[in-house]
Amino acid sequence: MSSTPEITQLVKSTRHLRDERESKREIINAIENGIIVLKPDLKIQFINDQAIYLLACNTREQEFLGRLTLFKNKKCTIPFKLESWLKSIIETLSEEPLELNIWYRDPNSLKSHPRCLQGKLIFSRKGKIKSLLLSIYDRSLRARADEQKRLMQAAFNNFNGQFIANEKGYIIHPNDSFISMSGLSARHLKEMTLMHWLELQVTLKSDTTGLLRTLLETKYWSGEVELHPSPDLTFHAILTISMIADDDFNIEHYIVTLQNITDIKEAQAQLQQMALYDTLTGLANRKLAKELISNFLKSHLRSKNFSAILYINLERFKSINNAFGRKTGDQLLAQTASLLKKILRKGDALARVGGDEFAVITQDKATETEEATRSALKLARKITNKLNQHYLVGELTLYSSVRIGIIVYPFSEDDNADSLLNSADLAMSEAKNLKANEKIYIYEPTLSEDITHRRQLEIDLNSPELDTQLQLYYQAQIGKDDVLHGAETLIRWQHPTLGLVPPNKFIPIAEESRQILKVGAWVLYHAFMQVKKWAAIHPNFNLSINISPVQFHETEFVKHIRELLNHTGANPSNITLELTEGVLISDTESALDKIEKLDRLGFKISIDDFGTGYSSLSYLQRLPIHELKIDKSFIFRVPDSKEDVAIVESIIRLAQTKNLTIVAEGVETQEQVDFLRKQPGNILIQGYFYSRPVETEVFENVFLTLDP
Ligand code: C2E
Ligand code: MG
Ligand code: MG
Secondary structure, eight states: OOOOHHHHHHHHHHHHHHHHHHHHHHHHHHSSSEEEEEOTTOOEEEEOHHHHHHHTOOOOOTTHHHHOOEESSTTOOSOOOHHHHHHHHHHHTOSSOEEEEEEEEOTTTOOEEEEEEEEEEEEOTTSOEEEEEEEEEEHHHHHHHHHHHHHHHHHHHHTEEEEEEETTOBBOOOOHHHHHHHTOOHHHHHTSBHHHHHHHHEEESSOHHHHHHHHHHHSEEEEEEEEEEETTEEEEEEEEEEEEEOTTOOEEEEEEEEEEOHHHHHHHHHHHHHHHBOTTTOOBOHHHHHHHHHHHHHHHHHHTOBEEEEEEEETTHHHHHHHHOHHHHHHHHHHHHHHHHHHSOTTOEEEEEETTEEEEEOOOOBSSHHHHHHHHHHHHHHHHHHHSEEEEETTEEEEEOEEEEEEEESOSTTOOHHHHHHHHHHHHHHHHTSOTTOOEEEOOTHHHHHHHHHHHHHHHTTOTTHHHHEEEEEEEEEETTSOEEEEEEEEEEEETTTEEEOHHHHHHHHHHTTTHHHHHHHHHHHHHHHHHHHHHHOTTOEEEEEOOHHHHHSTTHHHHHHHHHHHHOOOGGGEEEEEEHHHHHOOOHHHHHHHHHHHHHTOEEEEEEETSSOSOOTHHHHSOOOEEEEOHHHHTTTTTOHHHHHHHHHHHHHHHHTTOEEEEOSOOSHHHHHHHHTSOSOEEEOSTTTOOOBOHHHHIIIIISSOO
């Protein structure tokens, strides 16, 4: 049979219709939701595979609805009648969909699964109910998807600013983060192109042409930028632009991400600042100082120039810190730093290189070392003049001064930042040993040996032989009437290889390492034994013993002294304990308490090196003090210096009003003795004029045999 064109046409359209229905079915089956289309009499018109799966009806029977095992909740035992719910939808005659959460229980496994049913009436054009569309989905999946969506949204909004720009570059989907970062409204942004926004708000590290070139070449650009939402606000961010385009470069859109890294940048900057700058004074720290020295050194070696490092130490800082607390110490350091800044010349670098140490790295470009030395000395003198003064810290007036070590460099072929700074430090330590009025020391090569020497001493202080190497020397104290009053005991260290080591060389080391506790205990024991022996023949003999602040601050100090008294049988009325002003000035209850206890035990308390410490003398009112020892730096220029004469006289007057004994230290000349003899009050003279500190036997031979 030959087919007519009509038949061919009919076959074609039937096939087309079948194909179309088939593809619709495919689409409907691919939908995640289950779909059931019911006639108004609830007969099934269509059901997709997903619905069969979700309701496990396993059948296409018309009556399956009545047999479904659905429950209102998970544990419910009475099945829910789906039919009546569907009927109730039809009765509403409403276009609004109705939703029902239900549990489907698998009759085989008896496991329950949450399902959501949605029923919606479909009306004909004439308004008659055509069918009822029932859509079913798995609630557990939906809940998970919702959660995921919420998370994504949160992530999208909280972390990165993001937008999509269309093929023409117009911003179409800015997220909340981007809107708040840019400070522009969503409407404003939508009228803007990506390029326009870049020009308006973004500073690139390189130029825009580079960005465009990379974007065109690789469809991707990422880099650090600065974002300026307003003139006074800057964000640091990582900007990423991805261009979505096909292989022919037909641009579809751009995805732009902006990651705010301002916090990271600030933390980085802070870390950098902390790593190189001192937080208290804001000055360069030791690390940065070394970098600067290193750079200067290189430049000097190239240009054959010289400059200097001034290493400055704030004298007595440690005792101020101990006595008044850290806050006061910090304020004093800050004041010193700002004073130093004012004194320095333009270009000179200032650093805080230690707790109470500063360094000036000068920028001289002297062609000769002599010239650099002269210039450094001039600056050092200016600093000592300006910094030796009274500081007002809170309500306290503190006297502070500095010692300065200088190194002029390049110094030797082995120079480096470390060695130069250490040498300047050494020169400063040497400056500390100078007389009170000479405060500056210029580095000499022999000083380097001192470093090793000091380390050696620290190690040797731990030697088990130390006890046998220590020795007490005695220096006489003579009254105005030329009669022996007693002596001060001064420690010496007979070192096996170095010979006699004076206390100034090892006491500070021992104090730093707290080995002074052991040394101090040794001194007390031997001094107590000695004074007991001498007092047996000369009952009024008095022995003065130096007490280190470290020793004094020990909690058990008084207890230890009491035990020693019992152990040795020494009489405290023959003993004066010499303390330095630093420990006395402290208002701490424990210092006060200790001194009162020592007084009650019968000891006399003396203030050593009086006059070099603090201007505040209020402790003289509060504490049971018996004696002031005028520091040798004041005696040194008496009677020639009018100023020093005035100081000594006023100390003596002060002592008289408080009925204190005066000991003048460092008396070397007849003139000094004559001057002191003319002064009123109880004055004792100690110094080379009468005797240097000497060994026990010598002291006994010279001073004790003549007496009774
Ligand atoms: P200091 O207690 O002020 O002792 C006085 C220092 O001046 C002693 O130095 C003494 O030898 C020195 N001296 C005495 N007369 C004269 C003089 O006429 N001219 C000059 N230029 N100097 C004079 P030394 O013995 O080197 O002791 C230095 C410091 O070491 C002492 O100063 C004291 O602070 C400390 N020291 C000494 N022995 C001990 C000790 O057993 N324990 C503690 N903790 N420190 C001690
Ligand atoms: Mg002393
Ligand atoms: Mg002294």
